[in-house]
Amino acid sequence: MASPQGSRAPLEFGGPLGAAALMLLLPATMFHLLLVARSGPARLLGPPPYLPGPEVLWSPRLLLLWLTWLGLQAALYLLPARKVAEGLELKDKSRLRYPINGFQALVLTALLVGLAVSAGLPLGALPEVLLPLAFAATLTAFIFSLLLYLKALVAPASALAPGGNSGNPIYDFFLGRELNPRICSFDFKYFCELRPGLIGWVLINLALLMQEAELRGSPSLAMWLVNGFQLLYVGDALWHEEAVLTTMDITHDGFGFMLAFGDLAWVPFTYSLQAQFLLHHPQPLGLPMASVICLIKAVGYYIFRGANSQKNTFRKNPSDPRVAGLETIPTATGRQLLVSGWWGLVRHPNYLGDLIMALAWSLPCGVSHLLPYFYLLYFTALLVHREARDEQQCLQKYGRAWHEYCRRVPYRILPYVY
Ligand SMILES: NC(=O)C1=CN([C@@H]2O[C@H](COP(=O)(O)OP(=O)(O)OC[C@H]3O[C@@H](n4cnc5c(N)ncnc54)[C@H](OP(=O)(O)O)[C@@H]3O)[C@@H](O)[C@H]2O)C=CC1
Numbered sequence: 001m002a003s004p005q006g007s008r009a010p011l012e013f014g015g016p017l018g019a020a021a022l023m024l025l026l027p028a029t030m031f032h033l034l035l036v037a038r039s040g041p042a043r044l045l046g047p048p049p050y051l052p053g054p055e056v057l058w059s060p061r062l063l064l065l066w067l068t069w070l071g072l073q074a075a076l077y078l079l080p081a082r083k084v085a086e087g088l089e090l091k092d093k094s095r096l097r098y099p100i101n102g103f104q105a106l107v108l109t110a111l112l113v114g115l116a117v118s119a120g121l122p123l124g125a126l127p128e129v130l131l132p133l134a135f136a137a138t139l140t141a142f143i144f145s146l147l148l149y150l151k152a153l154v155a156p157a158s159a160l161a162p163g164g165n166s167g168n169p170i171y172d173f174f175l176g177r178e179l180n181p182r183i184c185s186f187d188f189k190y191f192c193e194l195r196p197g198l199i200g201w202v203l204i205n206l207a208l209l210m211q212e213a214e215l216r217g218s219p220s221l222a223m224w225l226v227n228g229f230q231l232l233y234v235g236d237a238l239w240h241e242e243a244v245l246t247t248m249d250i251t252h253d254g255f256g257f258m259l260a261f262g263d264l265a266w267v268p269f270t271y272s273l274q275a276q277f278l279l280h281h282p283q284p285l286g287l288p289m290a291s292v293i294c295l296i297k298a299v300g301y302y303i304f305r306g307a308n309s310q311k312n313t314f315r316k317n318p319s320d321p322r323v324a325g326l327e328t329i330p331t332a333t334g335r336q337l338l339v340s341g342w343w344g345l346v347r348h349p350n351y352l353g354d355l356i357m358a359l360a361w362s363l364p365c366g367v368s369h370l371l372p373y374f375y376l377l378y379f380t381a382l383l384v385h386r387e388a389r390d391e392q393q394c395l396q397k398y399g400r401a402w403h404e405y406c407r408r409v410p411y412r413i414l415p416y417v418y
């Protein structure tokens, strides 16, 4: 049985008060964004146009639709995979196995949706029901997090995450107690991180594009760009699915409300904000500006993919010819840190690339409104905070070697600025 005391990791996110505030603020922000995106003034900082009552939010039909979506993605997860990958070593020295079939799930979902649309499914009507659908996703995330919290009560101590076991129920519910909650080989965190939310996001984008085509005869260039860029991002994540196994979410954070809500509700309903905005506020975009935006996206993607692949290749096999020539610092753990290549430019080159891509997703929406830049603002805050958390973890893991890395590579995300 898990000890009620758990580990004594320092509290993050402002402790129990911060966790409680975030549990209210995050869903409220998501609903605010959904409401203002369709309002005339579309003011990020203004009041919402109206407060939706229960009759707008609650729909058993849409809850069923949402659960069907989760069921479909779970079924696709269980299909035979082209590869089964091993995760990092756990506290008890074991390694978990994960199916690598996320890209296959994306392609099969696209085929199924294509078939359903040609058989008459009104996908273009989806934007009309985003509010009740987001409500269903939020409700599911709360109930799911509660079940995960209860499951952790009977988990062995070795299965618990380093944070999220403070003994304070609110804090632990938010951060998540168990590191890799599973039933048989079904890994809930890994499944949620990459499947229903990410694939749901591109499906919502597509529905918005289809509705724009119905309303205006054809989708706008801005809508095509936003759809294309975000599809590339999701496709890339699923193509490189194995790389998610070394992210902080999988290796360090427990599975609680933060990730359950983030994966299932926040990602599909707020990351599609630019496409939602464009449906209700069409923006003129000429070819020269579109080309500049594509160039910004390409630069961001080049840095993001280059940095992530370089680190993953190096962590898998430091003698791989693609990384063997890079300069490194030895650490007491036996692992090395890269100090040249992308990881010699700044300490988080992948965040830099991700932020440049985020800018490219907002620019097609013009500069008349702040609302489509919400993602860029939120993401900057998330990555600055995430970088600080990672820095603490690396300092604990690598001690003096990490100090040496910081001396050799002084900037965190943006060269000569931060
Ligand atoms: N769109 C979104 O909402 C989000 C996207 N992301 C993206 O996810 C990706 C993964 O991010 P994240 O999990 O935060 O962190 P990283 O992929 O940056 O991983 C950080 C880890 O990399 C290792 N590392 C750090 N420096 C070096 C070095 N010099 N040489 C070798 N290894 C090093 C350390 O782990 P170790 O040494 O143990 O291997 C460290 O803990 C990023 O591209 C990020 O932008 C992240 C959050 C949200």
Ligand SMILES: CC(C)CCC[C@@H](C)[C@H]1CC=C2C3=C(CC[C@@]21C)[C@@]1(C)CC[C@H](O)C(C)(C)[C@@H]1CC3
Pocket (backbone or CB within 6 Å): 026, 193, 194, 233, 236, 237, 244, 247, 249, 258, 259, 261, 262, 263, 266, 267
């Ligand atoms: C809403 C809360 C404040 C925080 C929730 C955070 C989550 C939304 C994000 C935490 C880490 C994420 C990652 C991705 C999506 C967003 C969340 C879940 C990611 C799957 C996006 C695609 C990338 O290519 C990636 C590197 C695979 C990402 C991994 C981290």
